[in-house]
Amino acid sequence: MTLGEGTVCGIAGIIYRHSRDYSRLGSDLLTLIQPLESRGPDSSGVALYHSHQPSSVFTIVLRGQGKSRWQDVLQWFEAIAPVAQTAAITNGQRIRLDLSGLEGLDLTTVRWGFRQQFPDLHWVSAGYSLEVYKEVGAVANLDNAYGLHDFSGSHGIGHTRMATESAVDTDHCHPFTAGTDLAIVHNGQISNYYRLRFQLERSGVIFETDNDSELLAHYINYHLQQGEALESVLYRLLDVVDGTYTFLVATVDYVGLVRDRTAAKPAVIYETENMVAIASEYRALLNLPDFNPKATVREPDASEINIWSTATGLKLAPPLSKALL
Amino acid sequence: MSNSVTITKTTIDCAQFSTREINQQLKALAAEGVQEITILNPQGRHNLGVGLEAPVTVRFQGPVGYYCGGLGDGIRFTIDGTCGWSVGENLMSGQIVVQGNASAMAAASAHGGVVCILGDAGPRAGISLKGATLIVTGSVGHSSAFMMQQGRMIVCGDAGPNLGDSIYDGEIFVAGAIASLGADAKLVPMTEQDWQVLTTELAPWGITAKVHPFKKIVCAQQLYHFQAKDFSKWKDAY
Numbered sequence: 001m002t003l004g005e006g007t008v009c010g011i012a013g014i015i016y017r018h019s020r021d022y023s024r025l026g027s028d029l030l031t032l033i034q035p036l037e038s039r040g041p042d043s044s045g046v047a048l049y050h051s052h053q054p055s056s057v058f059t060i061v062l063r064g065q066g067k068s069r070w071q072d073v074l075q076w077f078e079a080i081a082p083v084a085q086t087a088a089i090t091n092g093q094r095i096r097l098d099l100s101g102l103e104g105l106d107l108t109t110v111r112w113g114f115r116q117q118f119p120d121l122h123w124v125s126a127g128y129s130l131e132v133y134k135e136v137g138a139v140a141n142l143d144n145a146y147g148l149h150d151f152s153g154s155h156g157i158g159h160t161r162m163a164t165e166s167a168v169d170t171d172h173c174h175p176f177t178a179g180t181d182l183a184i185v186h187n188g189q190i191s192n193y194y195r196l197r198f199q200l201e202r203s204g205v206i207f208e209t210d211n212d213s214e215l216l217a218h219y220i221n222y223h224l225q226q227g228e229a230l231e232s233v234l235y236r237l238l239d240v241v242d243g244t245y246t247f248l249v250a251t252v253d254y255v256g257l258v259r260d261r262t263a264a265k266p267a268v269i270y271e272t273e274n275m276v277a278i279a280s281e282y283r284a285l286l287n288l289p290d291f292n293p294k295a296t297v298r299e300p301d302a303s304e305i306n307i308w309s310t311a312t313g314l315k316l317a318p319p320l321s322k323a324l325l
Numbered sequence: 326m327s328n329s330v331t332i333t334k335t336t337i338d339c340a341q342f343s344t345r346e347i348n349q350q351l352k353a354l355a356a357e358g359v360q361e362i363t364i365l366n367p368q369g370r371h372n373l374g375v376g377l378e379a380p381v382t383v384r385f386q387g388p389v390g391y392y393c394g395g396l397g398d399g400i401r402f403t404i405d406g407t408c409g410w411s412v413g414e415n416l417m418s419g420q421i422v423v424q425g426n427a428s429a430m431a432a433a434s435a436h437g438g439v440v441c442i443l444g445d446a447g448p449r450a451g452i453s454l455k456g457a458t459l460i461v462t463g464s465v466g467h468s469s470a471f472m473m474q475q476g477r478m479i480v481c482g483d484a485g486p487n488l489g490d491s492i493y494d495g496e497i498f499v500a501g502a503i504a505s506l507g508a509d510a511k512l513v514p515m516t517e518q519d520w521q522v523l524t525t526e527l528a529p530w531g532i533t534a535k536v537h538p539f540k541k542i543v544c545a546q547q548l549y550h551f552q553a554k555d556f557s558k559w560k561d562a563y
Contacts, residue, residue: 261467262448262467262468263429263447263448263466263467266410266428266429281369281390281409282369282388282390282407282409283368283369283370283371283390285369286368286369293387297407299426299428299447301448301466301467301485302448302466302467302485302486
């Protein structure tokens with residue numbers, strides 16, 4: 001009996017409808033991805049959107065090997081904006097910039113500058129709400145390394161990895177991010193990764209790794225930056241990106257779930273009046289503390305796009321299947 | 326006075342055992358002559374009841390994961406809930422009833438027996454069917470009956486795009502709308518014998534075949550002897 005395409009990487013996501021549940025985010029998301037370790041034993045990661053930082057605080061998560069020059073990094077950032085807070089995290093640093101005195105941040109210039117100054121360091125995530133944490137090994141490693149079970153936030157996405165296209169190390173873990181507050185987790189393989197990557201790089205996009213999944217984050221972010229709506233970008237993506245993919249994309253305001261044109265990779269959606277949860281396999285949902293067996297559980301169709309508002313947990317528009325258009 | 330007690334019915338609570346232990350117990354119980362087994366708390370587990378070659382009746386009280394009843398021979402399973410991918414994969418004989426929706430690849434490569442989904446099935450339902458009968462009272466998804474070789478798929482609802490793509494042989498019946506046909510699949514007229522077969526197959530599930538507008542799809546056999554230059558006989562999978 002072959003396991004075939006049913007295995008390989010697990011993805012999950014949670015959106016709470018009510019702020020009273022925000023304190024559960026870290027704990028619930030880790031609980032949700034833990035059973036998916038059997039799909040992806042190499043590493044795990046989460047992208048969490050916190051609810052408690054003031055809106056002028058910009059958080060950057062960085063990773064580095066061994067003894068990195070964190071003091072130099074902090075000094076470099078101080079020249080851009082005041083560093084409100086900094087914390088050492090496992091193999092990395094989390095820096096919170098106070099942008100209250102500035103008119104935003106030219107992130108593209110900052111990224112390019114950072115890449116030139118510190119080419120050995122890895123830019124994990126950046127945003128007003130977003131924090132990304134990843135680690136090799138079991139999900140327990142992730143919690144142990146970063147103490148995420150106390151993380152409070154409105155929504156988050158997570159991933160367990162079985163490396164198929166690129167190396168197993170922390171930098172190649174999902175979630176991947178692009179721009180400000182955008183993260184993705186992906187199950188599948190992207191066949192035309194290099195061609196699409198080169199197109200984006202010619203437009204000034206910086207790729208952190210050679211992991212094909214990272215493409216999704218940059219492709220979506222690039223088109224959102226052009227002013228396109230998320231739904232429109234995701235529909236175009238179905239035609240442009242070749243391969244197998246079920247993925248979740250998260251921003252501050254939305255979480256989107258996309259399945260490729262043949263529904264090659266699994267996804268299950270669970271919706272109650274308190275939350276929306278997505279997971280690669282039904283059995284992962286059973287771990288949720290207040291799992292309701294009578295709740296709406298459904299599998300999206302091939303080419304189906306679901307987008308939820310993170311403010312309300314409500315779906316943006318009825319799920320539309322491209323096949324019917 | 327009888328010196329021995331024959332147990333005919335028993336229960337296994339999945340919460341207490343690994344999947345391997347459950348499956349080993351099922352085989353052992355079947356060998357001892359137990360006729361009916363109830364499985365509690367399946368909790369969406371994969372590979373429940375695989376490789377069971379015995380005429381035993383098993384009821385799963387709850388949703389199951391992937392491959393439930395796979396490689397079964399003579400089994401009679403009922404799943405009170407949804408099932409994951411590939412329910413009844415490579416079933417040799419027997420019957421599996423799913424009282425809920427099936428995920429992708431229901432009855433994948435099944436050789437004999439009946440798999441009945443009392444709900445919708447997902448993409449690739451009946452993929453590589455090899456002689457079994459797959460009945461879906463709801464709809465089936467994308468690329469169903471892909472590379473079907475033998476057997477019968479009966480769909481009371483709709484069929485998604487690319488139905489019967491690369492079919493070799495066998496018969497597909499769809500009562501609802503067909504989004505599109507796959508490569509080498511073609512519609513043919515229903516015969517009186519077809520209606521009789523449908524009536525017989527659907528009656529146990531409380532469905533009167535004749536009130537539904539079933540259509541029949543079989544292999545057009547244009548790709549049996551394939552010439553790469555015959556582009557007109559290709560169907561673009563995209």
